[in-house]
Amino acid sequence: MSTTTDRETSLDGLRHRIDELDGQLHALLMERAQVGAGIAAARLASGAENVVFQPDREADLMRHLVERHDGVLPLATVEHLWRELISASLRLQGDFLLHLDGSADLLGMLDLARFHFGFSCELVPGADAADVVGSVAASDGDLGLIALQDRADLPWWRGLNIDGAEVIARLPFLVLDERPADMPALVIARSVAETVKRDTLVFDARWTGVLPGNLMNEGLEVVSFHRSASGVDALLAVSAQLSEDEIFKACADAGAEPDVLRLVGGYSAPIDVEGDADDDFDAAASEGLTE
Numbered sequence: 265m266s267t268t269t270d271r272e273t274s275l276d277g278l279r280h281r282i283d284e285l286d287g288q289l290h291a292l293l294m295e296r297a298q299v300g301a302g303i304a305a306a307r308l309a310s311g312a313e314n315v316v317f318q319p320d321r322e323a324d325l326m327r328h329l330v331e332r333h334d335g336v337l338p339l340a341t342v343e344h345l346w347r348e349l350i351s352a353s354l355r356l357q358g359d360f361l362l363h364l365d366g367s368a369d370l371l372g373m374l375d376l377a378r379f380h381f382g383f384s385c386e387l388v389p390g391a392d393a394a395d396v397v398g399s400v401a402a403s404d405g406d407l408g409l410i411a412l413q414d415r416a417d418l419p420w421w422r423g424l425n426i427d428g429a430e431v432i433a434r435l436p437f438l439v440l441d442e443r444p445a446d447m448p449a450l451v452i453a454r455s456v457a458e459t460v461k462r463d464t465l466v467f468d469a470r471w472t473g474v475l476p477g478n479l480m481n482e483g484l485e486v487v488s489f490h491r492s493a494s495g496v497d498a499l500l501a502v503s504a505q506l507s508e509d510e511i512f513k514a515c516a517d518a519g520a521e522p523d524v525l526r527l528v529g530g531y532s533a534p535i536d537v538e539g540d541a542d543d544d545f546d547a548a549a550s551e552g553l554t555e
Contacts, residue, residue, distance in 0.1 A: 293349075300353040307357060316357065317407070317453050319433045320461045322350055323532030326437055330535055339537065340443050344379055351382035360385075361406040363399045365449075367392040368411030372447040377409055379445035380435055393420035400452050401429040409435075412448040412488055419490040419497035421468050424452065424528035431466045431529030432456055434501075439536045450487075452529070462530030467500045467511070470524040477519030484514055495523075504530065 307316065329346060333339050354360070362381055364373050366389045377387055388406075390396040396408040397420060408429065410420070424430055433451035436443060450466075466487070472495040479486055485501040502511055508525060515521050 296349065297352070297356070300356050303353075304356040304358075317354070317432060317456055318460065319451075319456065320532055322433075323437065325350070327535060330438065330537060339438065340440055343438050344444075347380050348382040351380075351385055355384065358405065361388045361403070362386065363388045363390050363396045363406060363408040365393045365396050365408075365410045366390045367417070368413075368449075369447070372445075373409065373411065373449075375445040376435060376447045376449055381407075392418070394418060394423055397421075397423040397429050397452065400454065403454065405454060408452040410450050410452060412450060414486075414488060416488045416490045416499075419468075419470075419499075421466075421488070421499045421528055422497070424468065426455055426527055426529065428455070429453065430455055431531060432460075434464075434531045434534055437532075437534045439534055439538070441538050450531075462532060463504050464533050465502050465504050465506075465530040466528050467502060468524065468526040468528045469498045469500050469515070469522040471495045471498075471520055472523050476515055476522075479515065479518045482514035482518045484511065484518070498522075499528075 325346065326343065329342060330339065333342060362377055362385050364377060364387055374387070377385070388399070390399060390408075393410045393416070396410055400406050400408040401423070429452045431450050432453045435449045435451060436446055476496075476498075479498075479500070483503065483506075487499040487501050489496055489498040500511075506514070511525060512521050515525075
């Protein structure tokens with residue numbers, strides 16, 4: 265009898281501690297929201313009108329999260345909670361729409377959008393990736409979510425430019441085995457501040473007639489490509505430490521310099537938590553380019 269009573273007392277104590285922790289978490293969340301509202305008010309007072317996306321700051325937050333995370337709570341759960349907080353803070357600065365690539369798997373896109381941007385963000389389906397690019401470029405501060413396919417039906421990235429809609433992030437940011445919302449995608453937005461730090465740059469590269477060799481061996485990732493009768497268009501991800509001259513040389517070493525090499529954005533490199541990120545995707549792209 266006493267053993268049962270001791271167990272119940274111990275269980276009651278743990279439940280009481282949970283209640284205390286819940287109260288502390290709620291208080292901290294409310295304090296965080298107040299600070300976020302203060303930032304929004306300060307921006308408004310300074311004359312800023314649009315929502316400011318800071319993908320590099322968000323990436324740093326996630327890196328710190330991974331470094332300090334421990335215990336039985338799944339990392340993906342913590343990531344989703346923080347993403348919801350970040351999205352809520354952004355909405356305090358102003359409303360924005362999230363335009364979705366209508367040519368991609370709908371359920372996969374919805375999972376990714378809700379996981380990364382929360383359930384309060386308004387979603388707008390687009391016809392295809394090019395439609396998303398046009399909608400974001402014409403907006404005051406919307407975001408676009410475009411699914412990554414190794415072989416694209418159309419070179420939709422031709423509509424990107426650093427003075428209009430550009431790539432600002434790559435998802436998923438935390439690469440985990442059996443993670444939820446794992447559809448590879450790019451986030452696009454109107455041009456972000458020049459002070460934003462990006463360790464990976466994205467280029468629109470085009471070759472006429474002559475196909476390049478294995479760009480992967482030269483440190484250039486083919487994020488997506490489109491083959492036509494006249495050649496190939498590729499969306500390249502390149503280390504921000506490389507100059508354009510070095511990129512041209514790497515392409516030449518792989519087989520041919522591109523006829524066009526145009527900067528269309530960049531992102532903070534995703535964190536490969538458990539293995540090599542994008543191995544299957546990269547291999548498929550490489551095989552397709554050299555067929």
